[in-house]
Amino acid sequence: MFVVTAKEMYDTDRYAMERVGLEGKMLMENAGRAIAREMEASLAENDNIMILVGKGNNGGDGFVIARTLLERGYAVEVLQCAETSDIRGDAAFHREVLLNMGYSISEYEGQDVESLLQDKDVVIDALLGIGIKGAIRPPYDYLITLINQYQGKVLSVDLPSGIPADEGYEVHQAVEADQTIVVQFPKVSSFLQHTAAFYGDWTTVDIGLPSNVIQSGENQKKVWGRRDVVRTLPSRSSFSHKGTHGKGLVIGGAVAMPGSIAMTSRAALRAGAGLLTIATVQENVTALAANVVEATYHTLPSQHGHIRSLGELDFSYDGIAIGMGMGRHEQAPTIMKEALLQTEGTLLIDADGLYALKQVLPSLSDREGTTVLTPHPGEMAHLLGITVPELLQRPFSYAQSFATEHDVYVVLKGAFTLITNPKGDQWINPTGNAGLAKGGTGDVLSGILLSMLMQPQTVEEALCNGVWIHGYTADILIEQKHSSYDLLASDVIDGLPATYRNIFS
Numbered sequence: 001m002f003v004v005t006a007k008e009m010y011d012t013d014r015y016a017m018e019r020v021g022l023e024g025k026m027l028m029e030n031a032g033r034a035i036a037r038e039m040e041a042s043l044a045e046n047d048n049i050m051i052l053v054g055k056g057n058n059g060g061d062g063f064v065i066a067r068t069l070l071e072r073g074y075a076v077e078v079l080q081c082a083e084t085s086d087i088r089g090d091a092a093f094h095r096e097v098l099l100n101m102g103y104s105i106s107e108y109e110g111q112d113v114e115s116l117l118q119d120k121d122v123v124i125d126a127l128l129g130i131g132i133k134g135a136i137r138p139p140y141d142y143l144i145t146l147i148n149q150y151q152g153k154v155l156s157v158d159l160p161s162g163i164p165a166d167e168g169y170e171v172h173q174a175v176e177a178d179q180t181i182v183v184q185f186p187k188v189s190s191f192l193q194h195t196a197a198f199y200g201d202w203t204t205v206d207i208g209l210p211s212n213v214i215q216s217g218e219n220q221k222k223v224w225g226r227r228d229v230v231r232t233l234p235s236r237s238s239f240s241h242k243g244t245h246g247k248g249l250v251i252g253g254a255v256a257m258p259g260s261i262a263m264t265s266r267a268a269l270r271a272g273a274g275l276l277t278i279a280t281v282q283e284n285v286t287a288l289a290a291n292v293v294e295a296t297y298h299t300l301p302s303q304h305g306h307i308r309s310l311g312e313l314d315f316s317y318d319g320i321a322i323g324m325g326m327g328r329h330e331q332a333p334t335i336m337k338e339a340l341l342q343t344e345g346t347l348l349i350d351a352d353g354l355y356a357l358k359q360v361l362p363s364l365s366d367r368e369g370t371t372v373l374t375p376h377p378g379e380m381a382h383l384l385g386i387t388v389p390e391l392l393q394r395p396f397s398y399a400q401s402f403a404t405e406h407d408v409y410v411v412l413k414g415a416f417t418l419i420t421n422p423k424g425d426q427w428i429n430p431t432g433n434a435g436l437a438k439g440g441t442g443d444v445l446s447g448i449l450l451s452m453l454m455q456p457q458t459v460e461e462a463l464c465n466g467v468w469i470h471g472y473t474a475d476i477l478i479e480q481k482h483s484s485y486d487l488l489a490s491d492v493i494d495g496l497p498a499t500y501r502n503i504f505s
């Protein structure tokens with residue numbers, strides 16, 4: 001499923017009209033009818049419905065929705081919140097059709113909308129769509145405030161009015177929808193931390209727009225769904241052996257932090273790694289060996305409880321993960337630089353490793369092999385030299401510029417984990433829940449990703465599948481046995497068998 005910006009949506013619209021021959025009126029008809037059909041699932045037969053219609057094409061959709069619902073017998077009142085002379089083009093056309101069918105339209109002229117809403121069960125918000133620019137102007141500011149005070153159900157058309165399609169905007173005022181019916185493609189703002197909640201539950205409707213424009217465009221954004229996982233996750237040959245499933249190495253840990261590396265390693269093994277070696281400080285090996293019995297160990301020289309150097313470490317592995325529980329200390333950048341230069345194959349860098357990386361960033365360009373960074377917003381902001389709020393305003397652009405500049409894959413963790421490849425293509429992961437906001441879940445993700453990177457699939461597939469599996473496992477655990485309060489990172493490791501059984505069933 002493609003995720004689009006306002007520009008991509010307008011380009012597609014133009015292409016459909018100018019090149020394909022789908023008229024704007026027809027698209028609006030398709031949109032309004034499909035949205036009305038979808039909304040019916042949330043409506044009761046005798047609901048009193050108010051549609052608030054704005055001046056642009058979002059309002060145009062509103063006229064079609066009104067007509068469709070009226071024809072189906074619903075009690076619908078249409079409140080046009082713009083001057084008739086300001087309504088133009090396809091929206092004006094569908095306004096006329098509504099009137100020609102014998103239905104009436106009330107115009108907003110400063111009347112008491114609050115009391116008009118009092119006897120309504122549902123408000124349909126068709127005030128503003130992807131054409132919004134700047135701070136909300138009257139009368140929409142007042143109407144949005146009223147909608148948000150209103151106690152009944154609020155259904156938004158395409159976007160909750162006031163929310164732009166794109167990233168990079170501060171939102172001061174917007175409709176808090178219970179449900180949003182999105183035209184054709186989800187917009188970027190449904191995956192941003194500060195705007196997603198305004199959408200409520202959202203779903204898309206197909207209005208017959210072609211996807212060629214987006215498919216042929218640069219820097220595509222897609223949601224990675226269950227079907228993608230089932231399609232790409234390699235099943236195992238009965239003739240495979242442990243070497244076929246990847247020989248991995250995890251470098252990290254310190255005396256004060258033995259848990260991280262244990263979780264990464266257990267997760268990697270559970271997720272399917274064939275062989276795993278843990279390289280860590282000698283003080284931790286005995287305890288770790290009792291905990292992760294399937295791994296082999298390489299002891300590293302230590303100083304003050306952390307890794308002093310990588311010593312005689314052998315780097316010939318199918319995949320290497322570094323950084324978890326390593327600590328932030330003086331030797332860390334030198335260790336990181338060595339790992340960057342010595343690892344010929346795939347190198348995944350997480351946690352403290354990312355802080356060390358910041359100091360040796362130029363070495364990234366000396367690498368031939370695949371590099372994967374798995375930062376949370378704090379780590380990503382540190383790497384970019386910006387603040388977390390700045391990053392969260394534009395996570396898509398920042399992840400993209402970093403990935404393309406440094407020729408790396410970036411897995412930016414968050415409520416909507418974003419995977420970016422070095423070309424700048426992006427995938428959004430829809431799985432996961434608040435239970436994952438707990439220490440150790442990042443270590444577990446690194447382990448799953450390390451394992452995935454060693455299986456026969458592309459790097460993109462490995463990362464998207466790994467992130468999906470991690471989130472999905474947490475979702476199943478919350479649904480069946482845990483809650484978002486008590487879920488632990490190690491529960492996610494223990495939940496992996498059920499996930500695999502489910503995917504391959």
Ligand SMILES: NC(=O)C1=CN([C@@H]2O[C@H](COP(=O)(O)OP(=O)(O)OC[C@H]3O[C@@H](n4cnc5c(N)ncnc54)[C@H](OP(=O)(O)O)[C@@H]3O)[C@@H](O)[C@H]2O)[C@@H](O)CC1
Binds near residue numbers: 136
């Ligand atoms: N393929 C597609 O794309 C299809 C799209 N479709 C639908 O069309 C929608 C996009 O329509 P659109 O372009 O007319 O924009 P939309 O948001 O309705 O209105 C913008 C108007 O609002 C105003 N305005 C702007 N900012 C403002 C503010 N801050 N505060 C107050 N007012 C503000 C501004 O007027 P201005 O005040 O600048 O004169 C402008 O004229 C889209 O979301 C979808 O629902 C479907 O019908 C079919 C296929």
Ligand SMILES: [K+]
Binds near residue numbers: 156158159
């Ligand atoms: K809207």
